[in-house]
Amino acid sequence: NKASSSNFIKNIVSDDLQSGKVAEIVTRFPPEPNGYLHIGHAKSITLNFELADEFKGKTNLRFDDTNPVKEDTEYVEAIQEDVRWLGFEWDDLRFASDYFEEMYQRAVLLIQKGKAYVDDLSAEQMREMRGTLTQPGQNSPHRDRGVEENLDLFARMRAGEFKDGERVLRAKIDMASPNINLRDPALYRIAHAHHHRTGNAWCIYPMYDYAHPIGDAIEGVTHSICTLEFEDHRPLYDWVIEECEMADKPHQYEFARLNVTNTIMSKRYLKMLVDKGVVESWDDPRMPTISGLRRKGFTPEALRAFCREIGVSRAYSVVDERMLEFFIREDLKLKAPRTMAVLQPLKVVITNYPEGQSELLDAENNAENEAMGIRQIPFSREIYIEQDDFMENPPSKYFRLFPGNEVRLKNAYFIKCEEVVKDANGNVVELRCTYDPETKSGSGFTGRKVKGTIHWVDASQAVPAEFRLFEPLLLDEEGDSDKEFLDRINPESLTTLQGFVEPNMKEAKGQDKFQFFRHGYFNVDPKHTSPELVVFNRVVSLKSSFDP
């Protein structure tokens, strides 16, 4: 079900096609390769690619690689992997750096037209002279340099004659404009830095506001979609298209960025978590990155459904993180096999089950999806159950195991707790139970009822497993400075437990997904799983108090 509901951008596209303003739509997704993509980017990706799909247009993936110091090929590769994994394929793969020469030539054109000048002011002086919302800015003393002098200086900037920060090329627009973005914005800066694609060919780099419209125009992008913080930059976008005499005239449209509760959506902060070792890597399952969500166990289908559901608007909003959880539960409900895992094992010996004997029991793979069939699980004299499925002195309404009580073992028999074995410190280390062969699951036994059903795995054949449970990476309080940000980190965002899964899980591969009875959905961690140990990441627990 591709066709998502309407939104204002779709209406614009549809009108533009109908009126003949454009013959075909072209969109682009323009990440800067300075980090891994996050869930906010997934919204932009889904929007751009689905728009083009729906109206039979094209979408380019364009790396906005104009800031060499922060960019890296590692990010370029990770971004491509993430876009493809989400289920989208771009028409052309482009880099802003492909256009450096053309951008330079267009800047020369601006100088020739008297629309740009080289300024010697420092960044700080320029900031001071830019004015404020209520005060016009002041002209730079270099604003009226002649064309020849500007051409010469700009050529020397390119040739590497100046140090970083010594000169910039500025647009000559209007220092009194009520829109501060039009107060002679910088178009080029000097940066003697190695670029991940152009190497040391350049030591001047175009600014985003200059590079972006030119890149769009060169690619024939018709609808250049970005987030609302660029709304005030649109007049500059249009100015660049016009004054640089670009043949194609793309238009910029803005939508509200995605915000999710308890989730940081900024590469800068995410990078800080990686650099400080707070998380393992960009794809740590606690990260709101696409790769982190993938490793946690999210599916592309769930992320795309989420992006469609939240829709596209110009109104600021924060989406409840439980909405993401809702979509992954929905997606896995019928897909994921349901098996049993014991996260915190307690050994149970079934004293009346013959030693050395075992049997195979039938278990449904998914009670809601019969097509998934049944599997066979071993049962014998020793099993593991969950530690908190037993209490020595239970409160009333506790229906699981306690001395003298009988419960149902899921897919197996009723067992009754006869004896509690403790170690020297008084910790419960083993239970001795009896089972009733009459009560076999599926046998139609109705002789008596029990209130509790608990899960288990056969001890002799159980496969050791590690379970990683996650809590939000950030505590709730707000803070803006970097220090406060690091103070907000939740020290308990990861809990690791050692337990067991059913024997057939030996074959589980990285990214396989399961529902563990009563525990929720889990994903096989592709990085930490080894032949000796299967590592599971919890995607989401089973219940939520929230449905959209």
Ligand code: ATP
């Ligand atoms: P960050 O602020 O996290 O570093 P960014 O905006 O600098 O993100 P870019 O790589 O420049 O990251 O973004 C690529 C595209 O993704 C842009 O069009 C941007 O508007 C869009 N985008 C980024 N964050 C969000 C978000 N939270 N919601 C929707 N779109 C987003």
Ligand code: MG
């Ligand atoms: Mg950016």
Ligand code: MG
């Ligand atoms: Mg940003």
